[in-house]
Amino acid sequence: MFLYRPAGIVTAVSRPARARDSVLEAYERLLIDEGPRHATLEATAAAAGVSKGGLLYHFASKEALDAGLLGRMEQLARTDLDEMSAAPGGLVAAFLRTSVMDDSPIDRALVAGSKLAQAGSHAAVDALRRVRELWADALRPHTRDETAVQLVLLVSDGLYFNNALGTGAVPGPVPEGAEMDALIALVERAASA
Amino acid sequence: MFLYRPAGIVTAVSRPARARDSVLEAYERLLIDEGPRHATLEATAAAAGVSKGGLLYHFASKEALDAGLLGRMEQLARTDLDEMSAAPGGLVAAFLRTSVMDDSPIDRALVAGSKLAQAGSHAAVDALRRVRELWADALRPHTRDETAVQLVLLVSDGLYFNNALGTGAVPGPVPEGAEMDALIALVERAASA
DNA sequence: GTCTATATAGCGATAGAC
C-alpha cells in the first residue's frame, strides 16, 4: 500500500503516485491541523498540489471526499485491529496504548473522522459507530463482562477526544510515558477477564 | 438567574427577558441539534426571534458570540461542581452520573462547547481545558492517586464525546440505567480513595 | 435597541479547453 506517501513524490512502484491518495492525505492533514472549517476543497487541492478541478475529477463532491476519508479510516481500523490481536501483553493493553495519539495512520484517520463527525457529517458518525462496534466485538472475549468492555471503550474515547482537541500546538492533558503505563495497569486490573 | 428561559417568554421578574440570553440559548440549541455548520448568525437570530442586526448589537462578531457561550459554560461548570460536592454518595459517582447527557444546562453547554472546539475554535479548546482542570482539582482529594484522577476524567470525557456525536436522533452506545450504575461502581472501586 | 439593506468574501460545483 502507498497511501501515506507525501504528495508529489514518485517512487519506483508499479503505478505512479496517484493524485487520489495525495488528496486524501492533504484533506486529513488539514482537518487535523487547521480544523474542518479550513479543510475546504480549494485548500485541500492546493495542499495536494492539484487544482480544484483536478480534485473534483477524483472526488465528484465534498461528500465523496468525506466518504473516501471515512472508507480508508474503517479499513485502517480493521487491519490495525488484526495487528493488535497478535500483540503480546493482552488486547486491552495494546488497545489502550494505541488510543493515545502517536501520529500513526490509524490515529490520524480517527481524529480526522472525529472532526468530521463533530462538524455535522452523518456519514462520519455512522462510520465511527461501526468502528466502535468492531472494537467492542474484539474486546469482549478479553474482558470480564459488558461493563468492563464499556470501561475500556470509554477510556479510549476519552483519550481520542482529548487528542482531537489539541491541534498539535500545546500537548494535551493526556497521560504519557509512565503515567500511561499506570493507567493501562489500572484499567487492566479493573476490566481484564 | 434567568439564563434558560425559552425565547420570547416574558415572566414576572425584575427585568424583561433579555435578547442576549435568548440568543445564547438559540445558538447552543443549534450547535447541539444541527451542528456547527448550521449554527450561523442568521439561523441563530431567527431561532432567537431577533434579526441578524439585532443579534450583532449584543454580540459584535461570531467570535464574541462564541465567547459568550463559553463564558456561560465555565460559569455553569463552577456552580455545578459546587452542587456536586454536596451530593451524597461521593464526588466520583456524582461526577460520572452527571457526565451522561441528561439535557441539563451544564451538559448542553459542554456539548455545545465541544462542538465548537472540534470545529476549530481555539477559545473553546482553552475553555474546555480550564473546566477539565477545575474538575481534576475537585476530584483529586477523593481519589487514590493521580492515575485514578485521570481514569475518572477520561471516562467522563468518553461519555461526553459519545453524547456529542449523537445529534439527538439515535441514542448513542453509552451505558444507561443499570448499566451506568455498574460502570460507576466499577470506576469507584478502581479509583476512589 | 432593533430593524432592513447591502458590501465583501469564500464556499461547493459546473463548463469546457487542453
Added chain:
DNA sequence: GTCTATCGCTATATAGAC
C-alpha cells in the same frame, strides 16, 4: 487526467433608518 474560469449560494459583517 488536469487545468482555468466562472456561476450561484451563503457566510460574516457594516451602514444607516427608525
